[in-house]
Amino acid sequence: MSSIHPFAPYRCWHALRRWVMPLLVLLWGLQGMAATPVITLSGDTAAFTVDGTVDVLAETGPTSGLLPVMRGARGTFVEKPADERFALGPERAIWIHLRVQRGADTPADWSLNVPLPYIDSLELYVVDSHGAVQTQKAGDTLALRHWDYPSVYPDFRLFLRDTRPVDLYLRASNYRDIEIPLRLSTGAEREQQRTLELVFCGTMLGSLLMLFTWCGLRYWETHETTEAWYLVYTVLMALVSAQAMGLANQWFWPYTPGWANYASVVLPLMGVGASTLFLRTVSATDVRHPVLDKVLLWFGAASAALILMEWALRRDVAAQLHGIYFLLGPLLAVFATLRIWRDGSPLGPWLFAAYAPQGLAVLYMAAQMLHLFPVAWQSRYYMIFAVTLSIPLLLHALTLRISQRLNIRGRARVSDTQDALTGLLVRERFMDHVQHAVHRASYDRLPGAIVVIEVANYQHIQAQLGLTVAEQCLLRGVVKLHRVLRDVDPAGRLDIARFGVVLDGVGSRDAVNERMVSLIASGLIPLPGLHPEVTLHFHVAAVVLDEVHPDPRTVIDELCDLLDGIAPRSRRPIRFLEAPTTLPAPLERDSDFDPPEAELVETPPMARPPAPSQPPRPLTPMPKLASRTDTTSSNPAFDPTVPAALDERP
Structure with a gap:
């Protein structure tokens, strides 16, 4: 009978721990991977949104990377609806596991994009069938130059070499709860989508730029304070639209991820506050509605306090206050426009047409923030269209307002020159x-x-x-x-x-x-x-x-x-009217040198002269005098302009 080595049990346990246990963990992981449904990429569907269920893993605290997640050290993946609102926060993140497989007749170039420009961070890990891992990062907390594929929102490239399944691990983090839409499309289809999106965004921003230029020229000519406010409002609305589309992070501040992270909240708050104050300025509510005027003033000024709360409070707590502000702003604007329209002001219909579509878009976004409606990423395009549509309508309302003011000024200016009833001169x-x-x-x-x-x-x-x-x-x-x-x-x-x-x-x-x-x-x-x-x-x-x-x-x-x-x-x-009749003037003496009547001595009448003794001599004609013209021409000292000559006397 052979003897048993005293260290044999220890050696068996060491071999079991070294080889069998990792094999069991690997088999458990393969079993979990096998449970993940495979998304087949076919040529018939060049672009689609992932629906149904996806495997989700919640992560709390700092991330530990991909390997602990794959090994199950951070927990197990559970199936959840793809359109569910995920509980995210400053210390919470989620992992989404997808398994894709392309067909034999399908191109190898694919794209996975998340159409949310305001999401904080996304990290995609692509694990192919050979075990190679490829990492791509995006999000507004990351400078655009560090994105693997810069775009208006996170966009990742997938190169599927063969037809074997490929595992995709997407880590998402955000300061508040959010829904994460996942869209898969071929490379060619994705380029067409990007082209259409850029054409739409460029058209909207180009229209705003043209309106801004036109109003700038008008302000250069008139120097109206209201048109200066319109210029500020147009610039702010253009920035809000660009931020909602993701163009602002790509064009204006690609190297400042800190501001890009907060701009998605700060700029909409400024937009709602500016819209309220501009409505107050255009409609002149201080004349007929002093209470409504004060409400609009304080509500517009409250946007500054809410902006400061973004840094003073936790972002998830401040987001609830922002949602309430976004919810009340459109309701107040629509109520004010209806009140102005009811008073018979010609600005009422145009203001209502401008603020009603914009208010509906903001209301829907506020309801999304308050978890009242599901997140629809397409709603931002409607909001951009509503904002762009409101700008020319507000310009027309502003033109009517300026015309009214000019008419009032003209009537006030001519009130002292024209009769109020007939319009004739006073x-x-x-x-x-x-x-x-x-x-x-x-x-x-x-x-x-x-x-x-x-x-x-x-x-x-x-x-x-x-x-x-x-x-x-x-x-x-x-x-x-x-x-x-x-x-x-x-x-x-x-x-x-x-x-x-x-x-x-x-x-x-x-x-x-x-x-x-x-x-x-x-x-x-x-x-x-x-x-x-x-x-x-x-x-x-x-x-x-x-x-x-x-x-x-x-x-x-x-x-x-x-x-x-x-x-x-x-x-x-x-x-x-006849000319007045003139009476003859009385006869009076011409000079005061005549002697008085007392000194006048009556002289006797002279005797009749005796008759002449000789006959009278015949009359001889007198020599003809020179004409006046000849006299004037012969005498150079004669001045025919008597008044002028008199004026020259000393």
Whole structure:
């Protein structure tokens, strides 16, 4: 009987521990891998989204790499729906295991992309059938230059050498819960997708850039403060759209992963706050709705406090507050636009059309953040389209707002020069035209006439039909007056029912009569739309400046006195101001050097001279004098311009 070596049991245990136990672990791992469903990549489906169930492993704390996960040291994979919202956080991550296998007639170049530009970190480990491992990384916490394949969102390249299965391990980490859509597509199909996405993004951003340039040129010309706010709003909306599409991380800040990680939250907060403040500025709610104006102001300013909370609080806690803010912002904007529309403002429909689609997009994103709706990565394209659509609509609303302000300023500027009811010149401004007309007639010998017109039955209409109908008849009279005037003839309102007109170029009474007869005849036609029928009786007093040179300060009063002398039913409704009659001046002595009457001595009449003794001599003609022209030309010292010569005297 052979003896047993004393160390034989120890050697058996050592051999079992060295060879059998790893073999059992490997078999257990192969059994777990065999349980993972295989996704077959065929040429019939060039692009698709992974649905159904996937193997998921939750990881807490710092990562330990791929090998412990494959060996099962971090736990076992469990099947979960592919569209489930995964519980992620600052200390939590997940591993997703996929097994793919391409067909014999399928190209080897494939792509796995996750269309989430705002995800923090993704690490893909590709384990082929030979055991070789290939690693690719992406995410907004990683600088774009460290991405294996830079793109607007994480995109990984897969090169399947043969038709044997390949294992894909994807590690995802994010500051809050998120759904992770996985899309597989061939290389050629993926290039087409990228081209379409870039064309769409470029079109939207190009439209915003064109609107920004146009409004910049308008601001350069007008220097309106509201257009400056619109420029800031357009730039901010362009940044929000670029960040939502992932272009901002690729173009604007590819080397600052810290800011790129926070920009996906900070820029939308700034966008919602700026939209609220811009709505308050355009709609001028401080005039009609002071309470709503304060609410919009404080809500827009609250975005700054929420932005600071992104660094002051935990990001997952701040995300809940951001979701509530995103939820309330569109509701407040839509409520404000409906309130403005209800008040009858022309800006209401355009503001509602601008903020309603944008509000729906933001509401859906807020509901995703609050776990009320599943995450749909396509919603960001709708939001970008809604934002781009709102920019030109807000520009049109801004144009209407500026037009209203210009009209108000114009009315305020002309309120001291034009009558509020009729639009004619006020008395003071009309008197300036009267003075100029009299001056032109006196010094430049330009023909003209001044006419004062009165609606004689205005007081009767007001007493019988009321003030409203009387003012309406007065406006009809002004319309009839404009029909007999030229555009260059100034007209003003002198009294309640009296108007003044300056007719330039009219030098005779017949021309004045022709126009005024047409006016009087048109007034006798009943006004349409009034029951009972109402006619206007015009009385006219005029002065032709070629016949009379009146005092410009009193000519209107003289014409009004002439109107007061016309009877209400006179058959001569047109009167002209006559020139004043001049009386002969009394005969007075020409000089004060004559002696007084007391010193005058009466002289007796002289006696009749005696008759001449000789006959009178015949008259001889006097020598002919030189003409005035000859005298002037012969005497060089003679100055025919007597006033000028008098002016030269000392």
